[in-house]
Amino acid sequence: MSDLTAVARQALSLMDLTSLNSDDTEHSIKAMLDSIQPELGLPAAVCVYPRFVALCKQELRARDWTTIKVATVTNFPHGNLALQKVLEETRAAIADGADEIDLVMPYQQLLADDADTPWQYIKSSKQLCGDAVKLKVIIESGELQTPALIAQASEIAILAGADFIKTSTGKVPVNATLAAAEVMLNSIIKCQKAVGFKAAGGVKTVAEAAPYLALATRLMGADWLHATHFRFGASSLLRDVYQHLSTIR
Numbered sequence: 001m002s003d004l005t006a007v008a009r010q011a012l013s014l015m016d017l018t019s020l021n022s023d024d025t026e027h028s029i030k031a032m033l034d035s036i037q038p039e040l041g042l043p044a045a046v047c048v049y050p051r052f053v054a055l056c057k058q059e060l061r062a063r064d065w066t067t068i069k070v071a072t073v074t075n076f077p078h079g080n081l082a083l084q085k086v087l088e089e090t091r092a093a094i095a096d097g098a099d100e101i102d103l104v105m106p107y108q109q110l111l112a113d114d115a116d117t118p119w120q121y122i123k124s125s126k127q128l129c130g131d132a133v134k135l136k137v138i139i140e141s142g143e144l145q146t147p148a149l150i151a152q153a154s155e156i157a158i159l160a161g162a163d164f165i166k167t168s169t170g171k172v173p174v175n176a177t178l179a180a181a182e183v184m185l186n187s188i189i190k191c192q193k194a195v196g197f198k199a200a201g202g203v204k205t206v207a208e209a210a211p212y213l214a215l216a217t218r219l220m221g222a223d224w225l226h227a228t229h230f231r232f233g234a235s236s237l238l239r240d241v242y243q244h245l246s247t248i249r
């Protein structure tokens, strides 16, 4: 087995298979689920807009793929909705059966030197999630730009109750980068909390996924690389993963 085949297998087990397009329909979301080939392996989760959470729960149950979590997004993609609206979105998604909430931190507030507002959004979202629902906080590292702001955003998210910190929405010019990933993983180490990391946006091939796994292995240890701690958020990585895995069958 080549190194990339092993990476493909690992990346699949860590993948949030994502569709977050404004023109998504029930048909396109079912087509995404149809693209899963269980004989080659299942992703960790699917990530969809809130209006498709109930559909995904139902479809995954019908296919007996109940290990696949259903994640959805709040305050997405710009991070600028009123807190009340974000909490309504969160409550509704949980009522529909969401296992995981990917909340966009109001990063513009942080850029304006207001750390309290992001803290409030994360703290109050986690209160609604409780222990049963994972909260993944998108810091939008490409917009924060500097290592200092990326570290500050990561630490706010971790200390306010995030279960994961996630790089990006996939909707801005700069999405996941190795440099941002390194800063975020070091923030997790510094805070000494059991918080996971999600690289999201622009990871399209197994070769692109590989250095993230190598980085996380170097900083966190190989045992840490499990879906409880590490995810790829990706809308188009699955095809390349399956291509690598199908060649060894």
Ligand SMILES: O=C[C@H](O)COP(=O)(O)O
Residues within 6 Å of the ligand: 018, 020, 047, 168, 169, 170, 171, 175, 200, 201, 202, 203, 233, 234, 235, 236, 237
């Ligand atoms: O949360 C995940 C991202 O939206 C996916 O971004 P991508 O479409 O570049 O893979």
